[in-house]
Amino acid sequence: MLEGFRNLFSPGPVPYADPKSSIPLSAVLRHDWMDLWYQPKVELRTMHLVGAEALVRARHPTRGVIPPGLFLPGASEQDMHELTERVILTALGDWEDFAEFSAPIKLAVNVPVSALVQLPIPRMLREARPLASNWPGLILEVTEDQIINDLDLANDVAGALRELKCELAVDDFGAGYSSLVRLKQLPFSELKIDRSYVANCNEDHFNAGLCETIVELGRRFGLRTVAEGIETIWESHKLQSIGCQIGQGYLFAKPMPKADFLSRLRARVKGAGMAQTAHGHVALG
Numbered sequence: 001m002l003e004g005f006r007n008l009f010s011p012g013p014v015p016y017a018d019p020k021s022s023i024p025l026s027a028v029l030r031h032d033w034m035d036l037w038y039q040p041k042v043e044l045r046t047m048h049l050v051g052a053e054a055l056v057r058a059r060h061p062t063r064g065v066i067p068p069g070l071f072l073p074g075a076s077e078q079d080m081h082e083l084t085e086r087v088i089l090t091a092l093g094d095w096e097d098f099a100e101f102s103a104p105i106k107l108a109v110n111v112p113v114s115a116l117v118q119l120p121i122p123r124m125l126r127e128a129r130p131l132a133s134n135w136p137g138l139i140l141e142v143t144e145d146q147i148i149n150d151l152d153l154a155n156d157v158a159g160a161l162r163e164l165k166c167e168l169a170v171d172d173f174g175a176g177y178s179s180l181v182r183l184k185q186l187p188f189s190e191l192k193i194d195r196s197y198v199a200n201c202n203e204d205h206f207n208a209g210l211c212e213t214i215v216e217l218g219r220r221f222g223l224r225t226v227a228e229g230i231e232t233i234w235e236s237h238k239l240q241s242i243g244c245q246i247g248q249g250y251l252f253a254k255p256m257p258k259a260d261f262l263s264r265l266r267a268r269v270k271g272a273g274m275a276q277t278a279h280g281h282v283a284l285g
Contacts, residue, residue, distance in 0.1 A: 021063050025075035028058045029082055033066075035059040036090050039255040041108070041226065041248045044240040051106040051139070053248065054091045055255045056083065077114060084115045085124065092128050092138070094258055099132060101265045108139035108169065116142070116157045125164040137165030139190060143172050158187035169226070174214055191218045193244070195229025202238040212242045219243065 028034055034056060041051035058066040075083075091107050098105060115121070121140075129135065140161070158168050169190035174197055193214050201207040211227070218225040227239045230249030239247060256264075 021060075021066065022070040022073075023058065023060065023063075023066060025071050025079045025083060028066075028071050029079060029086075033058045033060055034083065034086055034090075035065070035257065036087065036094065037255040037257055038094075038107075038261040039248060040253045040261075041105075041246050042252050044227075044236060044244060044247045049105060050246060051108060052261065053108045053110075053141075053255075054087060054094070055110075056087055077112075080112055081115050081119055084109075084111055085119055088121065088124060088138075089128055092125075092130065095135065096130050096132070097258075097262060098265060099130070099134065101262075101268075104132075104134040104136050106136040106139060108141055110171065111140045111142055113142045116140075121157075121166075122160045122164060125161070125166055129164065135165070137167060139167050139169050141169045141171040141192065143170075155187050162187075174210060188223060190224040190226055192226045192228050195249075198227045198229045198235060198239070198249070199231070200235070202232070202234040208238065208242075211239060211244065215243045 035058065036054045037057050038052040038054055040049055041053060042048065043050050056068055056072075058068075058071050060066055072080075087109050088111075091109050095105075095107055111121075125138070129138070161168065167189035168187065169192055170188050171192045172194040173191045174194045191214060193211055197207045197210045197214075199207065201211050215225045217223075224246060225244045226246040226248060227235075227244050228248045230236050230239065230247045230251045232251060235249075236247055236251055
């Protein structure tokens with residue numbers, strides 16, 4: 001089942017830019033070089049495709065694909081907010097293309113917490129969200145440190161977003177220094193376990209213990225748990241055994257351009273009999 005998933009969702013070679021060829025985000029926005037890539041999220045127990053994270057890249061006309069580490073550092077808050085708006089609107093439009101192949105997957109995008117205040121995200125969703133009855137909603141991921149610093153704001157915004165089928169997720173959970181006692185106060189639906197704890201969790205007792213603790217916290221507070229950065233089958237088995245629900249990482253698939261993601265959905269539906277489960281998930285085995 002896993003091998004079939006990897007064969008299907010393994011993208012071909014990508015012409016990445018020279019690591020030294022950084023470029024300002026303002027130029028990326030001005031020239032409309034932003035490109036969204038998607039990395040699948042799978043249910044660990046069944047290997048069903050249940051979602052994808054939208055990851056931003058820049059596609060330069062001569063330098064090729066530029067990763068975010070070469071254009072996001074040092075960006076102004078204004079440019080970050082413009083990028084966030086474009087990412088959300090693009091992801092909403094891309095979902096409709098994915099849905100043509102009976103794949104009502106839930107997309108996730110990364111959002112700086114300041115954008116929750118200064119961008120009219122609820123209005124954006126009301127105006128641009130898909131009208132299809134099977135749209136499962138959108139996930140906005142913000143980091144743990146940002147959440148703790150803006151807890152009251154997060155609660156206010158989450159209420160408006162929840163009415164629009166938009167959830168908030170704690171990204172890189174465990175990487176910050178927040179008090180776990182306050183976790184139950186956060187209006188979030190998902191915890192993403194930081195990849196540094198996922199690494200070698202099948203053998204590293206410290207990492208395994210942290211993953212188990214986070215999964216148990218999620219269970220107690222009714223939150224989904226997602227492990228990011230899974231690279232080996234043994235890590236996947238360990239995480240599944242402790243109750244982690246969703247996985248993401250190179251073991252399953254690397255991030256890929258929308259066209260590649262879409263072509264693999266299309267190929268699976270038409271050629272390999274991709275089947276929907278009773279819950280609307282896409283079976284990839």
